[in-house]
Amino acid sequence: MIELVSQSRCISCHACVLACPQNVFDSVPHAPPVIARPDACQTCFLCELYCPADALYVSPLAHEHEVVDEQQLIAAGLLGSYARAMGWKRGHPGGTENDLTYRMFEEGLIQP
Amino acid sequence: MTAASDARTSSDTAPSANTFDADILVIGGGPAGVWAALTAATQGLQVVLTEKGFVGTGGATAAGNTTMIYAPPQSDLREAAIKRRWAQAHGLADLGWIERVVDEVHLRLNDLADWGYPFPVDDHGRSFLGSLRGPDYLRLMRRRLRKAGVRILDQSPALELLMADGAAAGASGINRVTKETWTVRAGAVVIATGGCAFLSNALGTNGLTGDGLLLAAEAGAVFSGMEFTAQYGIAPAFASVTKGIMYFWATFTDEAGNELPRTGDRQSAIARHLLSGPAYAVIDKASLRLQEGMRRGQPNMFLPFDRRGIDPFTQRFPVTLRSEGTVRGVGGLSIDRHCATNVPGLFAAGDAASREHLVGATSGGGGPNASWAMATGNFAGKAAAAFVTELGPSHRHRRTQAAGGIGLRPDGARDHALNLSELTEAVQNEMLPLDRNYFRTGPGLEASRERLNDLWRAARRGLTSSAQDIAKTRETVAMLATARWILAAAIERRESRGLHRRLDFPQTDPAQQRNLLAGGLDRVWARPAVTHAETPAPIHSREEALAS
Ligand SMILES: Cc1cc2nc3c(=O)[nH]c(=O)nc-3n(C[C@H](O)[C@H](O)[C@H](O)COP(=O)(O)OP(=O)(O)OC[C@H]3O[C@@H](n4cnc5c(N)ncnc54)[C@H](O)[C@@H]3O)c2cc1C
Ligand code: SF4
Ligand code: SF4
Numbered sequence: 001m002i003e004l005v006s007q008s009r010c011i012s013c014h015a016c017v018l019a020c021p022q023n024v025f026d027s028v029p030h031a032p033p034v035i036a037r038p039d040a041c042q043t044c045f046l047c048e049l050y051c052p053a054d055a056l057y058v059s060p061l062a063h064e065h066e067v068v069d070e071q072q073l074i075a076a077g078l079l080g081s082y083a084r085a086m087g088w089k090r091g092h093p094g095g096t097e098n099d100l101t102y103r104m105f106e107e108g109l110i111q112p
Numbered sequence: 113m114t115a116a117s118d119a120r121t122s123s124d125t126a127p128s129a130n131t132f133d134a135d136i137l138v139i140g141g142g143p144a145g146v147w148a149a150l151t152a153a154t155q156g157l158q159v160v161l162t163e164k165g166f167v168g169t170g171g172a173t174a175a176g177n178t179t180m181i182y183a184p185p186q187s188d189l190r191e192a193a194i195k196r197r198w199a200q201a202h203g204l205a206d207l208g209w210i211e212r213v214v215d216e217v218h219l220r221l222n223d224l225a226d227w228g229y230p231f232p233v234d235d236h237g238r239s240f241l242g243s244l245r246g247p248d249y250l251r252l253m254r255r256r257l258r259k260a261g262v263r264i265l266d267q268s269p270a271l272e273l274l275m276a277d278g279a280a281a282g283a284s285g286i287n288r289v290t291k292e293t294w295t296v297r298a299g300a301v302v303i304a305t306g307g308c309a310f311l312s313n314a315l316g317t318n319g320l321t322g323d324g325l326l327l328a329a330e331a332g333a334v335f336s337g338m339e340f341t342a343q344y345g346i347a348p349a350f351a352s353v354t355k356g357i358m359y360f361w362a363t364f365t366d367e368a369g370n371e372l373p374r375t376g377d378r379q380s381a382i383a384r385h386l387l388s389g390p391a392y393a394v395i396d397k398a399s400l401r402l403q404e405g406m407r408r409g410q411p412n413m414f415l416p417f418d419r420r421g422i423d424p425f426t427q428r429f430p431v432t433l434r435s436e437g438t439v440r441g442v443g444g445l446s447i448d449r450h451c452a453t454n455v456p457g458l459f460a461a462g463d464a465a466s467r468e469h470l471v472g473a474t475s476g477g478g479g480p481n482a483s484w485a486m487a488t489g490n491f492a493g494k495a496a497a498a499f500v501t502e503l504g505p506s507h508r509h510r511r512t513q514a515a516g517g518i519g520l521r522p523d524g525a526r527d528h529a530l531n532l533s534e535l536t537e538a539v540q541n542e543m544l545p546l547d548r549n550y551f552r553t554g555p556g557l558e559a560s561r562e563r564l565n566d567l568w569r570a571a572r573r574g575l576t577s578s579a580q581d582i583a584k585t586r587e588t589v590a591m592l593a594t595a596r597w598i599l600a601a602a603i604e605r606r607e608s609r610g611l612h613r614r615l616d617f618p619q620t621d622p623a624q625q626r627n628l629l630a631g632g633l634d635r636v637w638a639r640p641a642v643t644h645a646e647t648p649a650p651i652h653s654r655e656e657a658l659a660s
Contacts, residue, residue: 019169023165042175043352045175045412061350062313098232099232100409101179101243102405104406
């Protein structure tokens with residue numbers, strides 16, 4: 001579930017407030033949004049893609065909250081790691097041309 | 113007209129900034145909804161698309177990625193894909209439908225390529241159109257919708273339909289951010305709200321609570337295939353990611369490290385074991401080439417592992433099964449070949465509709481469902497456009513009436529004992545446990561039905577809502593309603609077939625090779641589709657040719 005809006009990175013663009021499918025965030029005028037409804041988070045990681053500043057961290061734990069440390073996440077390369085793996089940059093899509101999903105169908109084990 | 117019903121007519125409300133007139137209202141902005149809206153707008157009609165979350169991140173496709181059935185006309189691939197669908201459908205699919213879905217999807221995937229979706233190129237230099245990344249796909253569609261002039265309402269769940277002389281005539285709802293209500297009057301409505309997974313935390317499904325099914329039922333629509341819903345996705349026990357594809361290369365073990373006996377499919381092997389103890393998986397059968405393919409193809413599969421410091425290719429991790437209900441199950445609104453429900457002006461597409469025509473009694477995950485959403489979105493958009501054109505501009509002057517009941521207009525005084533989290537938990541208690549819903553029994557289903565009928569009666573009488581919790585209230589009762597249609601159909605089908613497993617009737621009974629309809633609100637029913645009108649005739653039949 002969503003655990004972090006980095007106060008140092010966030011540029012208060014409010015993209016995440018609109019883009020979260022579960023309406024987890026509330027806008028705050030001229031300030032980073034707040035995680036107003038943490039328990040509504042569905043652990044879909046999509047807000048990380050829409051954030052232009054790599055300021056959000058979604059813990060993979062779907063049922064419990066965990067305390068995270070921003071510096072540790074940065075050191076472990078985890079802030080913004082989903083967007084980087086996808087090839088999204090500054091909240092904009094990209095990277096589908098590098099999608100190697102087709103390899104999963106090469107062996108003929110799976111046929112849609 | 114009584115005072116109560118008078119108060120519900122639209123003429124009482126002065127038009128406001130949040131009242132829109134449109135030709136077509138599409139409810140739900142996943143793949144089915146975006147294609148329906150785009151197709152209708154391309155025919156020159158005014159379209160409003162309303163989405164509970166955000167068009168681009170809402171729904172099951174956005175959070176996952178979807179494998180598609182990509183099969184060019186006249187190719188061996190096409191013939192093989194059609195035969196495979198037919199063979200896996202447990203006798204309940206329709207060949208004409210399979211063919212037209214496959215052919216429609218081929219055209220629409222090529223549209224996406226033309227519009228600039230950057231498809232990857234394989235090692236032989238061929239474009240691979242057999243998979244779409246959800247967030248990229250839906251973002252592209254959002255751009256197309258804007259270009260086509262579709263008005264998008266984000267963060268705007270529909271709460272009830274508007275009716276005019278027995279025909280669907282729009283909907284009203286609320287904006288979750290501003291808490292303002294909105295109303296859209298339209299000549300036709302497309303329900304594209306996806307399925308219902310009972311807040312199981314399966315990836316991308318918590319916004320999928322069966323809302324559109326409830327709205328349609330309040331207008332009198334009926335369902336089909338609701339018993340084929342005992343669908344569960346494999347996920348790491350701690351995580352939401354129910355992406356099943358990696359487990360094709362997994363070894364499953366028990367606590368002691370013994371391999372789980374494999375009779376039946378993967379899910380069933382795990383389900384049986386989870387009844388008594390934890391189960392584990394390791395993805396140890398994937399070649400290095402494939403491992404790289406998975407990582408660079410489906411990055412979200414690895415988020416749970418990378419963020420917990422687990423190497424899934426060498427270290428085993430606990431797994432669980434999360435209900436995907438009607439999402440990767442089958443059942444939904446019963447539709448004819450134009451995606452029309454039995455209610456005039458009301459159409460359905462994607463997971464909100466029964467997918468029996470394409471997949472029969474089996475799960476449509478892994479290609480069919482996303483293909484169905486794309487194809488039926490287009491069919492529904494076209495048919496709704498034709499319906500509105502036939503209606504003519506006079507539809508704008510119809511008197512409309514709100515159709516919503518439970519949670520909006522209680523029969524009695526407010527019951528303070530009713531609480532939304534407890535109601536949700538009560539529904540989940542019947543729908544999520546493996547020993548109730550994966551493995552079903554007649555007495556178990558009947559006991560579930562009794563408990564949920566009691567809840568329904570109480571909620572019908574005394575459940576009220578405020579602007580703060582109105583959306584959540586309707587989600588909760590939509591789950592309750594959906595669970596009751598599932599139970600009614602599951603009780604009625606006294607055999608096992610596909611995604612319906614009855615411990616008391618473990619065999620498939622050839623005499624029950626027919627669809628079951630379900631419906632009703634206060635009085636829920638299920639029965640075989642018998643009359644000619646109820647079982648849409650096959651579009652055309654090549655069954656014998658294929659059987660040979
Ligand atoms: C993890 C996972 C992986 C999958 N992988 C595959 C695959 O590889 N291949 C495949 O074929 N299928 C796959 N599926 C199934 C596929 O994702 C769905 O079939 C597809 O998303 C259906 O599209 P849809 O538009 O009908 O519904 P959805 O994509 O679920 O969209 C429905 C939309 O309606 C909105 N909505 C709901 N209620 C309301 C309301 N009251 N008012 C307004 N809007 C509302 C929701 O917010 C949502 O955005 C997968 C499903 C899951 C869960
Ligand atoms: S993970 Fe999904 S539900 Fe949770 S805050 Fe981010 S976008 Fe919203
Ligand atoms: S999207 Fe990122 S930068 Fe923008 S408000 Fe949200 S956290 Fe801040």
